Amino acid sequence: MTTSPLQSGYQTELADFRVTFSRGGACTAIALVLLGVGLDYAQYPQYQTSFALARLLVSLMIGGIVALLDTDMGRRLTPWLTLSWLLLPQAMISWMIWRTDGVLSPYYMGLNLAIFASGIALPFGLWQNLVFGVLSCFLYLLACLLPPHGGVPLGTMTVNVLLLLFAAAASAVYTFFNERVRFMLFRLKAEVSEKNAEVSAKNAELEVINRQLLDIKGQLLQQEKMAAIGTLAAGLLHEVNNPVNFCLMAIEVALEEPISKKEPTLQECLVDARQGMQRIQHIVSDLKTFAYRKPGAEAELGTPFLFEKALDSAIRLVGHELRGVTVTRELPADTLVQGDEAAIIGVLINLLSNAVLAMRKAGTPAPAIHVNVRWTEERLHVTVKDNGPGIAPENIARVFEPFFTTREVGQGLGLGLSISYAVIERHGGLLFAESELGSWAAFSFDLSPAP
Numbered sequence: 001m002t003t004s005p006l007q008s009g010y011q012t013e014l015a016d017f018r019v020t021f022s023r024g025g026a027c028t029a030i031a032l033v034l035l036g037v038g039l040d041y042a043q044y045p046q047y048q049t050s051f052a053l054a055r056l057l058v059s060l061m062i063g064g065i066v067a068l069l070d071t072d073m074g075r076r077l078t079p080w081l082t083l084s085w086l087l088l089p090q091a092m093i094s095w096m097i098w099r100t101d102g103v104l105s106p107y108y109m110g111l112n113l114a115i116f117a118s119g120i121a122l123p124f125g126l127w128q129n130l131v132f133g134v135l136s137c138f139l140y141l142l143a144c145l146l147p148p149h150g151g152v153p154l155g156t157m158t159v160n161v162l163l164l165l166f167a168a169a170a171s172a173v174y175t176f177f178n179e180r181v182r183f184m185l186f187r188l189k190a191e192v193s194e195k196n197a198e199v200s201a202k203n204a205e206l207e208v209i210n211r212q213l214l215d216i217k218g219q220l221l222q223q224e225k226m227a228a229i230g231t232l233a234a235g236l237l238h239e240v241n242n243p244v245n246f247c248l249m250a251i252e253v254a255l256e257e258p259i260s261k262k263e264p265t266l267q268e269c270l271v272d273a274r275q276g277m278q279r280i281q282h283i284v285s286d287l288k289t290f291a292y293r294k295p296g297a298e299a300e301l302g303t304p305f306l307f308e309k310a311l312d313s314a315i316r317l318v319g320h321e322l323r324g325v326t327v328t329r330e331l332p333a334d335t336l337v338q339g340d341e342a343a344i345i346g347v348l349i350n351l352l353s354n355a356v357l358a359m360r361k362a363g364t365p366a367p368a369i370h371v372n373v374r375w376t377e378e379r380l381h382v383t384v385k386d387n388g389p390g391i392a393p394e395n396i397a398r399v400f401e402p403f404f405t406t407r408e409v410g411q412g413l414g415l416g417l418s419i420s421y422a423v424i425e426r427h428g429g430l431l432f433a434e435s436e437l438g439s440w441a442a443f444s445f446d447l448s449p450a451p
Contacts, residue, residue, distance in 0.1 A: 119171025133168020304450035307335035314348035355386035362389035385442035
């Protein structure tokens with residue numbers, strides 16, 4: 001017959017309970033047996049020496065049985081070992097009854113006390129308690145009927161035996177209901193533990209959901225910001241391009257004038273002005289490419305674009321942040337890949353901005369960023385490496401977690417790398433970080449080639 005997990009767990013706990021209570025009960029029995037010398041002195045001083053020796057012997061025997069409880073076999077046999085040490089005081093008391101006044105001996109009360117204690121205080125089974133009660137009655141009968149006692153008052157003996165049997169029956173009933181109460185308490189504890197485990201699991205699920213909601217909320221916030229920048233960029237392109245074009249036309253006309261050709265300084269100024277206007281055109285165009293997208297553009301990852309062009313746009317857009325930072329690059333001749341160009345520009349801007357911020361915060365002398373691009377296994381691998389303070393080992397595994405940031409409060413949401421990671425993952429690649437604390441940090445990702 002199979003045993004349910006609940007029953008199996010209860011049996012294990014009950015075994016521990018029985019060992020603990022048997023040991024405690026045995027120590028109490030030893031103390032009571034030894035303290036009984038006071039009764040011997042008050043009631044039967046003539047037997048004090050022999051009774052004291054008997055008490056000492058029984059106490060030692062109980063102690064020996066208790067020592068067996070610490071063994072594996074003793075643990076399995078705890079109920080019967082408990083029955084054994086309980087019978088030792090009963091046998092001693094019965095011997096004392098026989099030695100003294102038989103049926104009229106006041107030691108009879110000790111037998112009743114042990115029977116009640118076995119049912120109330122000790123974790124006995126029903127049948128073990130009944131056996132203990134019947135054996136106690138049998139020992140009492142032997143003590144009363146064996147010589148040298150004669151003329152036994154049968155009425156008193158009958159009443160005493162019946163009282164012992166009543167005590168045994170009552171103890172058996174106590175034992176039965178105590179066992180049921182212990183099992184009910186264990187089942188209740190198991191149910192509470194199970195419910196707590198369910199609540200903990202639900203709390204863990206809610207924490208995951210909350211983190212996901214925070215991630216989604218952050219990304220929506222970022223998308224709203226990008227949409228606003230996109231709208232602004234579109235307006236800038238429309239409003240700025242016309243006056244910029246007028247200025248470029250005027251500069252071109254001025255460059256063709258004879259007077260400007262005769263004056264080198266004026267010629268140089270006009271060339272510088274033309275380059276400045278062209279830079280304005282590039283910045284507005286880059287901003288529009290980066291931030292302004294048509295609905296559903298995020299799903300369009302099959303558009304070919306030159307990664308070199310995206311890198312140029314990202315560097316121009318963060319040009320004000322890169323002042324004083326040496327930016328070098330190493331690119332192959334062909335950097336044609338497929339994907340969302342605006343999203344990749346956003347990733348590059350985030351990596352460049354983070355590198356600059358880390359280097360400036362650490363006061364890195366001669367700050368530099370090197371962008372290495374190479375084809376490996378038919379994918380374009382990109383590494384953005386700086387010579388800044390690096391990333392602490394305990395943080396490098398968390399840099400892509402949403403809302404994780406080492407910046408001061410108000411300096412960032414901790415979403416840039418999380419969103420960048422999702423962008424590269426959406427492109428079928430992997431964004432990962434490497435670092436040597438105090439020397440450098442590098443972020444790498446890969447893109448698919450254009451078909």
